[in-house]
Amino acid sequence: MEYVIGIDGGGSASTATLVALDGTVLALLRGGPGNYLLSGVEPVARVMAQLVAEGKILAEVEREIPRSICLALAGAGRPRAQRTVLDAVRERIPAQDILVTSDGVAALVSAFPGRSGVALIAGTGSLAMAVDERGGSARAGGWGHLLGDDGSGYDLGRRAVMAALAAQNGSGEETLLLPKLAAHIGLSSIDDVIDWVYGDRDAAVSRLASLAPLVFDAAGEGDRVSATILDQAGQALAHLVDSVIKQLRLDSVVVPLCPFGGLFRDSYALLERVIARTSVEIEIVPPRFSPSLGASLVALGRADVDLDADLLNRLDRSERAWRCRSPISGA
Numbered sequence: 001m002e003y004v005i006g007i008d009g010g011g012s013a014s015t016a017t018l019v020a021l022d023g024t025v026l027a028l029l030r031g032g033p034g035n036y037l038l039s040g041v042e043p044v045a046r047v048m049a050q051l052v053a054e055g056k057i058l059a060e061v062e063r064e065i066p067r068s069i070c071l072a073l074a075g076a077g078r079p080r081a082q083r084t085v086l087d088a089v090r091e092r093i094p095a096q097d098i099l100v101t102s103d104g105v106a107a108l109v110s111a112f113p114g115r116s117g118v119a120l121i122a123g124t125g126s127l128a129m130a131v132d133e134r135g136g137s138a139r140a141g142g143w144g145h146l147l148g149d150d151g152s153g154y155d156l157g158r159r160a161v162m163a164a165l166a167a168q169n170g171s172g173e174e175t176l177l178l179p180k181l182a183a184h185i186g187l188s189s190i191d192d193v194i195d196w197v198y199g200d201r202d203a204a205v206s207r208l209a210s211l212a213p214l215v216f217d218a219a220g221e222g223d224r225v226s227a228t229i230l231d232q233a234g235q236a237l238a239h240l241v242d243s244v245i246k247q248l249r250l251d252s253v254v255v256p257l258c259p260f261g262g263l264f265r266d267s268y269a270l271l272e273r274v275i276a277r278t279s280v281e282i283e284i285v286p287p288r289f290s291p292s293l294g295a296s297l298v299a300l301g302r303a304d305v306d307l308d309a310d311l312l313n314r315l316d317r318s319e320r321a322w323r324c325r326s327p328i329s330g331a
Helices: 039-060 078-091 103-112 152-167 176-185 190-198 201-209 212-220 223-246 270-275 291-302 311-327
Strands: 004-007 013-018 023-032 068-072 097-100 117-122 125-131 135-143 253-261 283-284
Touching: 004 039, 004 103, 004 291, 013 039, 013 097, 013 291, 013 311, 023 039, 023 117, 023 311, 039 078, 068 078, 068 103, 068 201, 068 291, 078 097, 097 103, 097 291, 103 117, 103 125, 103 291, 117 223, 125 223, 135 223, 152 190, 152 201, 152 212, 152 223, 176 190, 176 212, 190 201, 190 283, 212 223, 212 270, 253 270, 270 283, 291 311
Parallel strands: 004 068, 068 097, 117 253, 253 283
Antiparallel strands: 004 013, 013 023, 117 125, 125 135
8 A cells, every 4th residue: 555654743742644645544643752953863763763663553554665754843944954854764764755844834734735824833832834825935933942932832931930930039020820830840949940940951841831831820810920921922923923924925815824732722812812913814713634634745745646625525534534533632
């Protein structure tokens, strides 16, 4: 059987989808993180190889070599980064063709196959990408936590810790984040959060990103400091959206916006702030497919498969059927 593989790799986890050339989903599975800037090239290459190997077993195609693999990974939006990851995975994954690209590409294709719109990702990191009716594309953000990722889970967690420390020493406003952080991390004193953050440099970004839900909880309880943090995040993400809209000159129409990532999954509080701060009218739309299936669509195209309406409909039905019996959620 001929098939392709699409993998959507984020800062916290990665999801793989194996798809036959006729549009039938053969397997759907989840693995470890896929951002090489955070985890390192070799660990990410191992995660990708493991997903491919386990997916082939699940799909019962162990002896078949995939026609094409699309690895849509956070942090891999630049050519140099793509070459670095590609060199590492080629040694581990047999395939006729392997493409390494940004996770934003998978999100964009999964949300808007054949039409224009904006995909906004806010998970561990942050990124906006847009496509127009002519197939032109634009991106903003996705520079990593040292140079950007404003409005991301990492950003919210970092600001939460800074606000709690400021409240502790009297230089900042009182905030519910102080007791919430201490209880969540299990610290006897909030000062110990410094060791918690810096004690494991490799895990610092993911640790801070894991604190983002506390900001939503505290804001929901009326905490002004947390509400301000969400306001700042909403403004930062709105700037990303406005940037890609301006690049493609989409500002003369109501712009479809598809949100992706953990920060939008469980609460509307951040998304409503983004909508209120963008410079154009926004219409929130759900993605047609999952990001990993978006990566599979890219791989199908590279395998010279015609992505017509019949194939997209078959993919849609097949993915829904898989989700009905698969334990994976949010993939």
